[in-house]
Amino acid sequence: MALQPVLVIVLCGKRKSGKDHVAERLKLMLKDVLAVLQLSKPLKEQYAKEHGLDAERLLDSSSYKETYRRDMIRWGEERRDRDPAHFCRLATAEADKPVWLVCDARRPTDMDYFTSHYPTLTVKVCASEDVRKERGWVWTDGVDNAPSECALDDYSCQMLLSNNGDNVMLTQQLEQICDLAFSKLKL
Numbered sequence: 144m145a146l147q148p149v150l151v152i153v154l155c156g157k158r159k160s161g162k163d164h165v166a167e168r169l170k171l172m173l174k175d176v177l178a179v180l181q182l183s184k185p186l187k188e189q190y191a192k193e194h195g196l197d198a199e200r201l202l203d204s205s206s207y208k209e210t211y212r213r214d215m216i217r218w219g220e221e222r223r224d225r226d227p228a229h230f231c232r233l234a235t236a237e238a239d240k241p242v243w244l245v246c247d248a249r250r251p252t253d254m255d256y257f258t259s260h261y262p263t264l265t266v267k268v269c270a271s272e273d274v275r276k277e278r279g280w281v282w283t284d285g286v287d288n289a290p291s292e293c294a295l296d297d298y299s300c301q302m303l304l305s306n307n308g309d310n311v312m313l314t315q316q317l318e319q320i321c322d323l324a325f326s327k328l329k330l
């Protein structure tokens with residue numbers, strides 16, 4: 144049974160904007176109070192099971208997952224159409240820390256789930272196309288123009304986090320998030 148969180152930090156952002164990097168940095172700063180959760184984890188596990196694939200390899204950052212990305216997106220869309228909260232519930236079921244970081248929100252229904260159930264800070268991780276390209280992003284039809292990449296384009300997050308390579312600026316923004324988390328923990 145999951146512990147009721149004092150704060151859920153929900154990250155969204157384009158591919159290679161740096162969501163995982165931000166999550167790793169926050170994990171170092173918030174240490175034992177933070178549970179890092181991925182909505183794509185139960186999605187990939189279930190997809191792998193139904194399709195006879197290796198879930199671990201879908202979860203790492205190798206090119207293996209890219210082979211299946213388009214079909215995983217389609218498969219995930221079908222599931223979410225039937226039950227928009229399905230992967231949100233699964234991803235948080237075992238969370239046992241007081242602060243949660245959901246590092247891959249992709250749709251307004253993901254945001255709605257967390258903002259309606261918990262105290263939430265929604266954060267859009269932003270990086271320019273040039274910077275994302277330097278990090279290996281290549282525009283892909285069926286991926287970069289699909290809802291899983293674009294559905295939150297017009298969604299207003301509470302914080303826009305700039306991650307264009309300026310480490311001092313990134314650290315300041317991460318400290319703001321940590322300050323909020325620590326203030327909630329003290330209440």
Ligand SMILES: Nc1ncnc2c1ncn2[C@@H]1O[C@H](COP(=O)(O)OP(=O)(O)OP(=O)(O)O)[C@@H](O)[C@H]1O
Nearest residue numbers: 156157158159160161162163164165278306308313
């Ligand atoms: N501020 C940063 N400083 C140094 N490296 C960074 C920074 N932000 C991102 N990176 C690097 O850029 C690459 C892409 O970042 P990351 O995997 O965090 O993006 P993402 O948004 O999670 O991508 P995807 O949605 O495709 O999984 C990684 O190799 C990561 O280490």
Ligand SMILES: C[C@@](O)(CCOP(=O)(O)O)CC(=O)O
Nearest residue numbers: 183186215216219247249291
């Ligand atoms: C299938 C999907 O979960 C892949 C996410 O992969 P990743 O976060 O880029 O490792 C995207 C989606 O939810 O539509």
